[in-house]
Amino acid sequence: MNTVEIIRKKREGDELTSEEIQFLIRGYAKGEIPDYQMSAWTMAVYFQGMTPRETADLTMEMVRSGDQVDLSPIRGVKVDKHSTGGVGDTTTLVLAPLVAAAGVPVAKLSGRGLGHTGGTIDKLESFPGFDTSLTTEAFIRQVNDLGVAVMGQTADLTPADKQLYALRDVTASVESIPLIASSIMSKKIAAGADGIVLDVKTGSGAFMKEEEQAVQLAQAMVEIGTRVGRRTMAVISDMNQPLGRAVGNALEVKEAIDTLRGQGPPDLTELCLVLGAQMVTLAGGATDEEGARELLREKMADGTALDYLRRFVEAQGGDASVLDDPGQLPAAEVKIEVTAPAAGVVDALDAEAIGLCAMQLGAGRATKDASIDHGVGIVLHKKVGDRVQQGELLAELHAADRQQAEKVEKRLLQAISLGDQPVESPPLIRALVT
Ligand code: URA
Ligand code: CA
Secondary structure (H helix, E strand, C coil): CHCCCCCCCCHHCCCCCCHHHHHHHHHHHCCCCHHHHHHHHHHHHHHHHHCCHHHHHHHHHHHHHHCCCCCCCCCCCEEEECCCCCCCCCCHHHHHHHHHHHHCCCCEEEECCECCCCCCHHHHCCCCCCCCCCCHHHHHHHHHHEEEEEEEEEEEEEEEEHHHHHHHCCCCCCCHHHHHHHHHHHHHCCCCCCEEEEEEHHHHHHHEEHHHHHHHHHHHHHHHHHHHHEEEEEEEECCCCCCCCCCHHHHHHHHHHHHHHCCHHHHHHHHHHHHHHHHHHHHCCCCCCCHHHHHHHHCCCCCCHHHHHHHHHHHCCCHHHHHHHHCCCCCCEEEEEEECCCCEEEEEHHHHHHHHHHHHCCCCCCHHHHHHHCCCCEEEECCCCCCCCCHHHHHEEECCCCHHHEEEEEHHHHHHEEEECCCCCCCCCCEEEE
């Protein structure tokens, strides 16, 4: 096979065969096909797109480029959830114990945060002592015993995707639906779940700013999952403002505990119920979404969900006494109140800017190896559509020192837009894609 011919074929908009895609990805992973040829190919894909069959082939070739997690020793249908990345997205902390409480095993590999979005591993490490570096054997044993385990990614999953993503990043070919869809799905498929629920965010704080693009991405990912035999569906959800109230690691743990108690913010609670009901239904744990939702509500109300969090934290070496006394979570030295400069209605909360404020406080990483401060972050007291009086509390900043807090306060105020007309809160759930 000839690389130049394959690039030319894609450039002309023709469909590549499975063998041609295999030749490209294997050759690239082995270093036999150089970056300049691969980047010409990704740019051709950017302009010409890929058919669903080509996209599924590319995904599976990237899956085969590295390790694949074998979850077959875990009884039952294993369902994973993936979010395309949001600000203050506390859903995994809630869903892992909640879905397990409903009888569906949760075996989740998670990552650390980078940039303005947080990572589940960082949030879990806010529990003093919590260990996410389990061996695969311990991970599987814990899911079979307890129904839930979360570990950091150790295996070498989808190295070809890492290589290709880095190349796309520097050659202006990230923004291609088939390339994004195959990149995300390859990682989920390699992580071993039988079913995948995707939370595709749309809005100012999301990777996909436009809803129409988010739907296209969701459709491409669902098509890949279905073609390769994984039950897959997607929820399109709003990321024009942060989810819930808390943005920051320990602050989000506290928010998750409140939510599992049934006392969480309405938007976070609703998204967890929607995603959780899809996970339970996909796993066959309920006959329909209505029944699944009812079951999840019951597990919140009777304390079972919180009890699962307690046992899950203890099993991974964490101090679960913080569930009864959140005051023992890591906390920031300085807390300042950000108040409204004038009366009005909150008409926008720039999620990305708020995520960057939290990062500046130390809640997130600007580079991969930076360290983070679990105690710092932002708690929003008003969300889009809320009315405020002059001087009323808009948000609290939790910071390591006062100087830092005051710097971030100015940026945060710019991220909170006040108008004088009533506005509707943006709808949280935009669409379901199956
Ligand atoms: N996230 C990914 O994992 N891959 C992409 O291509 C884009 C976003
Ligand atoms: Ca939150």
